[in-house]
Every structure is written in C-alpha cells, then in structure tokens.
Amino acid sequence: AQTVTQSQPEMSVQEAETVTLSCTYDTSESDYYLFWYKQPPSRQMILVIRQEAYKQQNATENRFSVNFQKAAKSFSLKISDSQLGDAAMYFCAYRRNTGNQFYFGTGTSLTVIP
Amino acid sequence: DTAVSQTPKYLVTQMGNDKSIKCEQNLGHDTMYWYKQDSKKFLKIMFSYNNKELIINETVPNRFSPKSPDKAHLNLHINSLELGDSAVYFCASSPYSTGGTEAFFGQGTRLTVV
Numbered sequence: 001a002q003t004v005t006q007s008q009p010e011m012s013v014q015e016a017e018t019v020t021l022s023c024t025y026d027t028s029e030s031d032y033y034l035f036w037y038k039q040p041p042s043r044q045m046i047l048v049i050r051q052e053a054y055k056q057q058n059a060t061e062n063r064f065s066v067n068f069q070k071a072a073k074s075f076s077l078k079i080s081d082s083q084l085g086d087a088a089m090y091f092c093a094y095r096r097n098t099g100n101q102f103y104f105g106t107g108t109s110l111t112v113i114p
Numbered sequence: 115d116t117a118v119s120q121t122p123k124y125l126v127t128q129m130g131n132d133k134s135i136k137c138e139q140n141l142g143h144d145t146m147y148w149y150k151q152d153s154k155k156f157l158k159i160m161f162s163y164n165n166k167e168l169i170i171n172e173t174v175p176n177r178f179s180p181k182s183p184d185k186a187h188l189n190l191h192i193n194s195l196e197l198g199d200s201a202v203y204f205c206a207s208s209p210y211s212t213g214g215t216e217a218f219f220g221q222g223t224r225l226t227v228v
Contacts, residue, residue: 037216044221100210102206107156
C-alpha cells in the first residue's frame with residue numbers, strides 16, 4: 001500500500017525568507033504523480049504544484065518549487081520569499097498513474113512570521 | 115463558476131439525527147470522493163465513486179451511506195449522528211485513469227454534532 005509521510009507537523013518562517021517542507025512516500029510503482037496542496041484557514045484545498053514521476057526536471061510555480069528525488073522517494077516543497085498569505089496547512093499527495101486513489105500525508109502547518 | 119460545490123457549508127445538529135450533505139461537480143469528471151478531515155487535520159478517504167459505481171469503501175460505519183444519482187453528483191447521508199462524527203467533510207472529483215490531474219475539492223462542510 002502506498003503511504004505518504006510528512007515528518008514536520010509544524011514549521012515557521014520569517015516573511016521574505018525561504019522554507020522547505022518535507023514529504024516522503026512509499027510505492028512500488030514507477031509511474032505516478034505527486035502533488036502539494038495548500039489549505040488556508042478558509043479550509044479550501046488548493047493545488048500548489050504537481051510533479052510527474054517520469055519527469056526528471058523539478059516542477060516550479062512562481063515562488064513554489066519542488067525537490068523531487070525519485071530514488072529516495074522524496075518530494076519536498078520549497079517556498080521562496082514567503083508571504084503572510086502562505087500561512088496554511090500543506091498536504092503532500094500521491095496518485096498512481098492509473099486508478100483514482102489519492103494518498104495524503106498528515107500535513108504540515110506553516111506559520112509565517114511578520 | 116464553482117467547479118465542485120457542496121452544501122451546506124455548516125451543519126449543526128443533535129445526536130441521533132439524520133443528515134445529508136450534497137455535492138455536485140461541473141467538471142465532467144468520472145470520479146468523485148468523500149473525505150473526512152478530523153480535528154487534527156488528517157484527511158481520510160471514505161468513499162470513491164466512478165461513473166456512479168462505488169469503487170472505494172474504506173472502513174466507515176454503515177451509518178454513512180453515499181449515493182450517486184449520476185456522475186456529477188455524490189451525496190452523503192449520515193444516520194444516527196454521533197459526537198465523533200463532528201468533522202469537516204470534503205467532496206472532491208477527478209478524471210479517472212489520467213493520473214496527472216489533481217483532485218478538485220469542494221469548500222468542505224463543517225459538521226458539528228451536539
């Protein structure tokens with residue numbers, strides 16, 4: 001069974017600084033997808049970034065980027081130039097290439113300090 | 115134009131009552147889900163439907179019964195509500211078999227059982 005582990009229940013970062021959130025996963029598949037979701041206090045789940053396992057290049061979306069290490073089964077999220085609006089719960093998620101099951105980590109609560 | 119909408123957003127009810135949460139998606143997706151998010155923010159899959167067929171049914175009390183009248187709707191009915199049912203319930207949808215697409219979430223329903 002696939003599992004997703006986020007080992008940092010809470011993280012904090014100074015405004016304008018950079019922070020990295022960790023995620024590891026366990027799978028025997030070679031083709032899959034990884035996601036980071038953000039859940040602000042409004043509780044809406046918002047996709048931050050997506051990574052295809054077959055791509056070696058790390059995904060980037062503006063201030064958000066990932067460090068995808070397939071062999072190590074690691075998928076960390078880097079937030080650069082942190083802003084107050086980045087304060088939220090962040091969930092790492094895994095999905096096989098076929099099928100429709102998403103596996104979520106337990107989340108990391110990010111605080112941004114002004 | 116809301117992609118995944120669920121109603122109501124908030125639901126406060128007494129123990130022993132029966133309640134329903136409705137979900138609709140206008141994205142043309144084949145698959146819909148119900149997730150439960152507890153007070154620790156853990157996201158747990160409850161059910162998944164693909165084209166109105168139940169395909170994931172995690173260990174959930176049989177007081178919870180999903181119903182999918184068509185592939186755009188997935189409702190959740192809960193009988194004999196208990197205090198422990200208090201949580202945020204999320205509906206989500208995704209295309210089936212295209213692993214690269216993320217799950218799209220509704221805004222959540224905060225259920226409080228008193």
